[in-house]
Amino acid sequence: MKVVVRNLLKxxxxxxxxxxxxxxxxxxxxxxxxxxxxxxxxxxxxxxSVPATFxxxxxxxxxxxxxxxxxxTESNFNTLLNATKDLVYLTDxxxxxxxxxxxxxxxxxxxxxxxxxxxxxxxxxVNNAKKWAYDANGAEFVQVNAFGHKKKMLxxxxxxxxxxxxxxxxxxxSSLKKDSALTxxxxxxxAWWFSPSTSLVSWANCDLVDNAFFSPAETAICLGRDxxxxxxxxxxxxxxxxxxxxxxxxxxxLNSRNKMEGVGVIPYNSSLAFxxxxxxxxxxxxxxxxxxxxxxxxxxxxxxxxGRFLNQSRxxxxxxxxxxxxxxxADDARLAYPDYLFYDPNFTENPFEDIHYGGQIISHFLxxxxxxxxQECSIDLPSAKQLTVGILHEALAELGDLTSKGHxxxxxxxxxxxxxxxxxxxxxxxxxSINIRKFAQAMARKTYQIxxxxxxxxxxxxxxxxxxxxxxxxxxxxxxxxKTYNLNGSSHFDPFTLDAPATPAxxxxxxxxxxxxxxxxxxxxxxxxxxxxxxxxxxxxxxxFVFDDxxxxxxxANSLRQSNGVILSEQLDAELGFxxxxxxxxxxxxxxxxxxxxxxxxxxxxxxxxxxSDWQHANSTGKLCANQGDNFPSSEAEGAAPAADPExxxxxxxNAAGGNPxxxxxxxxxxxxxxxxxxxxxxxxxxxxxxDGLTSNDCxxxxxxxxxxxxxxxxxxxxxSSIDGKKNWFNTLPQDxxxxxxxxxxxxxxxxxSPWIAPGTTFICRLRVRFSNCNDxxxxxxxxxxxxxxxxxxxxxxxKMVNLQFTVVD
Amino acid sequence: xxxxxxxxxxxxxxxxxxxxxDSKQAIPTQALSERRQSIEQENQKRMPASxxxxxxxxxxxxxxxxxxxxxxxxxxxxxxxxxxxxxPSKNWLTKLEKSLGRGSPSDTKIEIKPERSLILLEGSLAxxxxxxxxxxxxxxxxxxxxxxxxxxxxKVIRTWDHTINENKKTINLTPYPLQSN
Numbered sequence: 001m002k003v004v005v006r007n008l009l010k011x012x013x014x015x016x017x018x019x020x021x022x023x024x025x026x027x028x029x030x031x032x033x034x035x036x037x038x039x040x041x042x043x044x045x046x047x048x049s050v051p052a053t054f055x056x057x058x059x060x061x062x063x064x065x066x067x068x069x070x071x072x073t074e075s076n077f078n079t080l081l082n083a084t085k086d087l088v089y090l091t092d093x094x095x096x097x098x099x100x101x102x103x104x105x106x107x108x109x110x111x112x113x114x115x116x117x118x119x120x121x122x123x124x125x126v127n128n129a130k131k132w133a134y135d136a137n138g139a140e141f142v143q144v145n146a147f148g149h150k151k152k153m154l155x156x157x158x159x160x161x162x163x164x165x166x167x168x169x170x171x172x173x174s175s176l177k178k179d180s181a182l183t184x185x186x187x188x189x190x191a192w193w194f195s196p197s198t199s200l201v202s203w204a205n206c207d208l209v210d211n212a213f214f215s216p217a218e219t220a221i222c223l224g225r226d227x228x229x230x231x232x233x234x235x236x237x238x239x240x241x242x243x244x245x246x247x248x249x250x251x252x253x254l255n256s257r258n259k260m261e262g263v264g265v266i267p268y269n270s271s272l273a274f275x276x277x278x279x280x281x282x283x284x285x286x287x288x289x290x291x292x293x294x295x296x297x298x299x300x301x302x303x304x305x306x307g308r309f310l311n312q313s314r315x316x317x318x319x320x321x322x323x324x325x326x327x328x329x330a331d332d333a334r335l336a337y338p339d340y341l342f343y344d345p346n347f348t349e350n351p352f353e354d355i356h357y358g359g360q361i362i363s364h365f366l367x368x369x370x371x372x373x374x375q376e377c378s379i380d381l382p383s384a385k386q387l388t389v390g391i392l393h394e395a396l397a398e399l400g401d402l403t404s405k406g407h408x409x410x411x412x413x414x415x416x417x418x419x420x421x422x423x424x425x426x427x428x429x430x431x432x433s434i435n436i437r438k439f440a441q442a443m444a445r446k447t448y449q450i451x452x453x454x455x456x457x458x459x460x461x462x463x464x465x466x467x468x469x470x471x472x473x474x475x476x477x478x479x480x481x482x483k484t485y486n487l488n489g490s491s492h493f494d495p496f497t498l499d500a501p502a503t504p505a506x507x508x509x510x511x512x513x514x515x516x517x518x519x520x521x522x523x524x525x526x527x528x529x530x531x532x533x534x535x536x537x538x539x540x541x542x543x544x545f546v547f548d549d550x551x552x553x554x555x556x557a558n559s560l561r562q563s564n565g566v567i568l569s570e571q572l573d574a575e576l577g578f579x580x581x582x583x584x585x586x587x588x589x590x591x592x593x594x595x596x597x598x599x600x601x602x603x604x605x606x607x608x609x610x611x612x613s614d615w616q617h618a619n620s621t622g623k624l625c626a627n628q629g630d631n632f633p634s635s636e637a638e639g640a641a642p643a644a645d646p647e648x649x650x651x652x653x654x655n656a657a658g659g660n661p662x663x664x665x666x667x668x669x670x671x672x673x674x675x676x677x678x679x680x681x682x683x684x685x686x687x688x689x690x691x692d693g694l695t696s697n698d699c700x701x702x703x704x705x706x707x708x709x710x711x712x713x714x715x716x717x718x719x720x721s722s723i724d725g726k727k728n729w730f731n732t733l734p735q736d737x738x739x740x741x742x743x744x745x746x747x748x749x750x751x752x753x754s755p756w757i758a759p760g761t762t763f764i765c766r767l768r769v770r771f772s773n774c775n776d777x778x779x780x781x782x783x784x785x786x787x788x789x790x791x792x793x794x795x796x797x798x799x800k801m802v803n804l805q806f807t808v809v810d
Numbered sequence: 811x812x813x814x815x816x817x818x819x820x821x822x823x824x825x826x827x828x829x830x831x832d833s834k835q836a837i838p839t840q841a842l843s844e845r846r847q848s849i850e851q852e853n854q855k856r857m858p859a860s861x862x863x864x865x866x867x868x869x870x871x872x873x874x875x876x877x878x879x880x881x882x883x884x885x886x887x888x889x890x891x892x893x894x895x896x897x898p899s900k901n902w903l904t905k906l907e908k909s910l911g912r913g914s915p916s917d918t919k920i921e922i923k924p925e926r927s928l929i930l931l932e933g934s935l936a937x938x939x940x941x942x943x944x945x946x947x948x949x950x951x952x953x954x955x956x957x958x959x960x961x962x963x964x965k966v967i968r969t970w971d972h973t974i975n976e977n978k979k980t981i982n983l984t985p986y987p988l989q990s991n
Contacts, residue, residue, distance in 0.1 A: 209950050216971035217943045217954040267880045267928065267941070267958060268970045276978055284974065356976075421880075421934070425968065542987035554967050555981045557913060562946045562953035562976075565969030567909050574913040578840055583986025592983060714969075730985075743983045 019305065043166060045078045045141070047131035055132025056086045057148035060296065061237040061304035073231045077136035088148055090132045095124040098149040102158045102194060110196060114154065116147040118205040120220070139205045142235040146204035146223060149238040153245050153295050157389070161192060164390030167460065179449050181397035181407045182753060183260045185243045190532055191259035193252065194219050195772035202250060212240060212308070214247035216269065221245065226309060237305030239292040246291030250284060253393045254400035262403045266421050270400035270428055273355070274564065277746040278719045279435040279607045281355035282341075286362020286394070291314060291368050294385055311346045317367045324348050335364045336478035336524055337436060338606030338722045338773065342734050351734035353744075354722050362436075365477045366392070369443075372473055374450060377461035386462055395442040399434050406489055411508050412498055413491030417790040418654040430613045430717050431793040432490075436773040437607070440479040448485060448515070471521035473759055480525040481773050483689055483785040484514035492653065492791040499570035500653040507789055514786040527775040530800040533608075536728045544804055545730075547592035547748060550579035556745050557590060563759035564714035569700040569752050578755065584809045588755035592748035594804055595767065596730070599723040607772030608729070609719035610802075612711035612749040614665040616794045617766055619647035622683045623671060628796030630766065630803055632681075639670075639681035652794045665794060667706035669751075669765040681764065684708050691756075700752050708754040709763055715750035723771075759810040877938065881931030892929070892936040896962040902940060905964025906957075910944060921945040925963070939967065952981065 045056055058080060062071045067081045085650040091098050100113030117124050118139065125143055182191075183482045190196040194216075201220045206212070208224035212234050215222070221244040226232035233399035234240050247609055250272065258266040292301035299320040300313060307313030315322045322345045327333055335343070341352035341358040351357075366388065374384035397408045398415055402424040406414035416424040417431075428434065447470055448454040451461040474480045491508035494501040501507045535543045547553065554576050562564035568590060572578070578588030585591055599605050618624050623641035624633055625648035633640040641648050652665070671687045672679050685704035688694055699707035724732045733741040749767070770777040777798050779785040788798050899905075903922065910920050923943040932935045938961035945954040956971040 136825055208952065211950070211975065211977040213952070213973050213975045215952075215954050215973045217956045217973070218945065222952070251971075264879075265881055267930065269956075271970065271972065273974065274972075276980065422968070433866060452869075542989070544988040545985035546988050547983040549984050552981060552983050554913070556983075558915060558918075559979070559981060561910070562918075563972055565944070565955050565966055565972075566955055568913065570912075576913070581984075584823065584989070594985065595990070692872060742980075743985055745981050745983060748983070758991075804988075 015309075026237040027037070040604050045133045045136050047080055047127075047129060049083065050087060050131050050133040053089055053092050053132075054087055055090045055134075055144050055148065056081050056083075056136075057088060058136075058236065059086055059236060060298075061239060061298060061302070063308060064298075064305035069303065071304070071308070071324075073229050077141070077236075079552075081136055088152075090144065090148055090151065092130065094128055094130060095126055096132075096143060097124070097149060097199070100154065100158065101356045101774075102192050103162050103187055104158075105759070108190060110190070110193055110198070112197075112199045113193065114147075114150055114200040114202070116143045116150075116202045116204055118143060119203045119207055120218075120222075122253065123144060129697075132647060137231065140769050142223075143202075143204040145238070146202050146221075146235040146241050149241045149295075150200075150202055150221075150245055152238075153242055153291070154538065155799055156295060158192075160386040160389055161393070163386055164393070167390075179407055179409070179455065181394045181401070183257075183408055185260040185263070186256065189260050189263050191252075191256045191614075194248075200245075202235075202241070202244075205233065212244055214244050214251075216248075216251050217272070219248075220402045221248065224671035232309070234305045237302055237544050239296070239298075239301035239303075240305040242292040242295050243288045243301065244290035244435055246294075247284060250287050250396065253396040256393070257401040257403060257405075257732055261405065262401075262421075266402045268402065268421060270402060270425070272434055274429055274433075274714070275717065275719055275746040276559070276563070276744060277353065277355055278433075278609075278717075279358075280433060282358040282436065283362055283434065283439050285356045285359030287366065287562045289314060289359055290366040292316065293363070293370070294389060297381060299367075299678060312344070314356070314363075315345055316363050317371075318364060322346070323747065329368070331472065331476040332524065334368070334476045335361050336476065337361045338478065338604050341606060343437075343722050350737065353734060357723065361477060361627075362439075365474075365479060368473060368477070369447070372469070373461065373465060376463075376465045376469060377451060377789065379461075391443065391446045394446040395439070399438065399442050400428070402428070404491075411491055411492045411493065412494065413508065413790060414489035415790070418493075420654065423654055424615075427790060427793070430611060430713075431615075432790055433609070433717075435607045435609070435772045436479065437481040440474060441482040444474055444482070445485045445487060468518065468521060471517055475521055475523055475525050478525045478773075480517060480522045481527070482517060482787075483519075483779045484516050484787065486787045488512045490787055490790040492651065492789040500655070504651060504789060505783075508648070509789045510786055514784075525556050525773065526603040527773055528599075528601045528603050528605050528771075529775050530770065530777050532599055532602060533605065533723075533769055533771070533800045534598055535802060536596045536598040538598075538728075541598075541728070542596055544596050544806075545594045545748075546551065546583050546585060547742075547743075547745075548579050548583065548585070548589050549581040550576050552591065553590050556592065556750065559745065560712075560715050560750070566712050566714040568712065569710070571698070571700050571754055584754055585751075585806050586809060587757045587759065589753045590750065591753060592745065592750045593804065594718065594729070594743065594748040595769070595804065596721065596728055597723060597769065597802070598700060598728045599725055599732075602725040603773075604722050604724050604732075605771045605773060606722040608723060609748055609770050610718040610720070611768045611799070612668050612716040612718075612751070612765065613713075614667050615766075615768065615796070616665055617668075617796065618664075618666045618683060619645050620664070622686065624681060624683075628766070628801055629799070630796070630801035632764070632766065632801075632803055637678065637680065650682045651789070651791050654794075667703065667710065668767060669706070669709040669711075669763050671708065672762040672764075678779045689760075694756055698754075698756055700754055708757050708761075709765070710752045711749055711765075717748050718749040740789070753808065757808045759808055762807045765804045765806075767802050767804055769802050770795060770799050877927045879929050879931065882966045892931075893934065895932075895935050895937045896960060898927075898938045898961040899964070902959065902961050902964040906942070906959050906966070909964065909966070914946075915948065918946055918948040921947070925956075928958075930958070938962065944969075 027157055063069055097115035100110045125509050133143050133597045198219050203222045206222035206224045209227045213222050223235040254270045272284040280322045293316045299317045302313040318327045340361055344352055370384050370388040373387050374381055401415050402421050404412050404419045404424050411417045417427040427428040451465040453464040480483050489509050495508045617628055619641045624639050626640040627648055670681050671684050673682045683705045684707045688704050688707045696704050720729045723729045735741055778787055780788050792798055834942050925941045928939045930939050940959045942957050944957055953973045955969045957969045958967040
């Protein structure tokens with residue numbers, strides 16, 4: 001759920017004032033919820049009207065039940081309840097809490113699996129009689145409603161999960177089992193939940209205005225309230241519970257393997273999103289939206305929670321009436337990537353960059369896949385949902401695997417580089433993160449293996465969901481972004497010794513068939529060469545934009561601290577007192593830099609990722625490798641390693657000990673050092689050595705090679721949602737009604753600038769850029785377009801190099 | 811005498827030149843000293859009033875619990891011993907709280923909940939760490955994550971399990987064109 005604040009408070013206040021005077025019939029509804037008979041609704045919802053352990057919950061949200069898009073909060077909400085149809089079993093406990101028994105046989109049960117509280121640190125609602133019927137106008141009902149719908153969705157998911165895990169994973173070795181991400185330890189290791197003893201709590205009366213969240217750290221769902229109306233709670237809308245719980249189940253699915261084969265060896269959890277905008281976040285929101293369809297099969301969600309006052313409810317399929325006429329379920333009219341990244345169906349004239357709008361592409365794709373599986377496999381909708389969520393689970397479990405094996409018969413390095421959790425986490429976070437391309441490929445791979453012809457002895461779909469159908473559906477959404485299904489994974493290790501191979505050709509990831517995509521099926525998806533990306537060539541165009549306003553960077557630092565745990569160096573002033581807002585990079589500052597990228601192709605590129613992470617671009621003596629695509633430095637005299645230096649041609653090899661025998665990964669920024677009459681480019685430790693009076697204790701961190709300029713982890717990856725053809729990134733950003741474009745922090749990478757840098761010192765930061773619909777960022781022509789091996793992402797090979805040069809000034 | 815009078819200015823010039831070139835690379839020691847002093851003073855400052863005691867008091871580590879191993883210790887144990895890269899410190903939590911609060915707005919409450927003590931096996935070495943949950947509370951804003959913390963220095967090694975907020979505050983930035991060199 002996304003509450004878009006821009007102008008909404010103003011709009012809402014105006015609406016409330018004017019709307020009270022204007023008859024509701026004058027305000028057109030953007031959606032047409034079916035009117036449901038509310039006969040049987042009473043004016044009260046009393047405990048005496050229900051048996052013990054039962055209660056009543058809304059069948060849907062108040063807009064859908066009443067058929068009124070402007071259903072007033074002054075109404076008696078009890079009339080929305082049907083005395084018999086809305087009567088459900090809730091819990092046998094005296095508080096809103098339930099166990100989970102995923103297999104339904106009393107084994108591997110989590111006793112206090114999920115519960116409800118009013119808010120954090122508040123006591124639970126206690127009902128000794130266990131009669132969970134409360135006045136639907138009150139706050140207690142909201143807790144019951146939220147709890148009841150959480151139960152509804154979890155019951156369905158556990159039921160489906162038990163079926164597909166049994167169907168996919170427990171077959172004999174000769175069958176699909178070997179390709180499955182899920183193992184026999186799935187239930188016994190409690191990989192199906194957050195932990196054997198963790199309770200997923202929902203705070204249904206959360207004291208948060210116009211907001212909701214899922215907190216994996218507190219294993220909690222918060223459903224907030226309205227700014228103005230004390231009777232309006234987001235928990236009154238079941239579809240918002242489905243969405244937030246969808247985030248929770250995404251977390252569970254993504255970490256399934258970390259709890260199975262990773263138990264006792266993986267201390268971290270994977271996640272999709274890391275910045276306020278990135279494609280992992282787009283995926284997360286889209287999947288969460290889809291979970292509403294997963295439960296109720298409807299084409300729209302959050303009509304009450306987001307739509308009633310904020311006009312921000314969202315459709316889930318192209319046939320929904322809220323869409324513009326240009327959108328339909330025809331193959332060439334789907335909500336395609338990247339065209340609809342900024343699309344707000346409520347305000348089509350005001351495109352906006354936000355993960356929730358981009359997420360609509362993913363939610364619509366998943367709904368279409370569900371419907372397609374239903375049709376192609378000749379099964380009913382519940383079965384199609386079960387199969388789709390099983391495919392999704394398999395894909396996410398593989399992508400989030402920090403053991404790196406990917407699936408039961410996988411070898412180390414299949415995904416996320418190596419069986420070292422720190423390296424695997426870094427690859428997931430930065431070097432080869434889960435973007436829309438990676439997700440689309442994984443979903444295709446799993447669909448092929450589970451419902452398609454990928455395994456002839458296993459039939460979840462009969463006749464099999466054809467490979468051509470997979471590719472055409474993916475392409476209709478602009479998601480046929482891959483040239484192979486990468487069945488052989490991305491491991492750079494030797495298939496027999498599991499040690500480093502002699503040549504990449506011998507690596508596991510280049511063995512066997514990757515399974516090629518039929519290029520004839522790529523009609524709508526456009527792949528662009530990385531050479532199209534460059535710095536804006538317009539006369540006078542700056543190479544980048546700098547952000548150094550003190551108040552703004554304080555806010556950025558605070559946001560990075562709270563969202564990513566980024567803690568700035570103690571060499572910088574705690575209040576960023578050196579930030580002077582003069583647009584220059586000065587000693588002691590914390591600055592953001594957004595490359596002024598230009599797309600020289602005729603097609604939009606999307607999911608543009610700018611990496612300021614450490615990478616392999618120097619040899620062991622600190623000489624810079626000039627063969628990384630940027631021809632920098634231009635000579636050995638200027639600091640380049642010898643042309644044939646093997647340390648610049650060998651790919652890095654990562655071992656489980658965390659070592660990289662070929663070479664280190666070095667910080668991106670190097671410095672110009674004056675030596676007599678010559679200058680050369682060197683790593684920052686050489687500058688430190690040349691400066692009297694400074695020691696490594698005066699560096700920004702522990703690494704002398706990032707002593708003076710450092711991009712802290714968590715702030716070292718920037719994302720630009722898209723860049724239109726023949727435009728730069730700034731002119732691609734949507735404009736508001738005043739024609740202004742807003743720049744947010746996620747487009748920049750951030751640097752700490754040491755206070756000890758002498759003004760006049762010049763740096764070059766060798767930044768690497770790639771994007772999701774890139775032709776040659778992922779496909780290695782030397783291996784028939786098989787995906788690059790994961791260790792290749794430590795080099796410049798898969799990226800477009802963009803060097804940023806600047807001089808630190810006072 | 812005459813020679814001496816001629817030599818002295820040259821000597822002074824030479825000293826001035828040497829001083830000038832030295833100052834290009836060297837940091838004035840007085841400034842260095844002052845800067846180091848300010849860092850030390852900042853480290854010794856008492857905690858600002860804006861970072862109060864958490865509601866659930868967790869400032870003092872509880873009775874030392876058995877540390878969990880992450881990884882296969884048999885792989886790296888030599889002579890029945892592990893080689894550790896750090897030694898647990900009693901005030902790791904205080905150091906962590908200080909670093910998280912540094913630069914944090916005065917209206918933000920920070921809570922730290924220790925979850926478990928670990929020994930992370932990294933190749934041939936072992937490191938003592940603490941796993942915590944960090945919660946930031948301010949008006950109409952709540953964020954949290956898990957963190958792995960060095961048991962000696964209190965430094966954050968890695969964070970994960972970050973909150974997924976639906977309505978995140980956005981920060982608009984004012985761009986300045988970078989002057990090309």
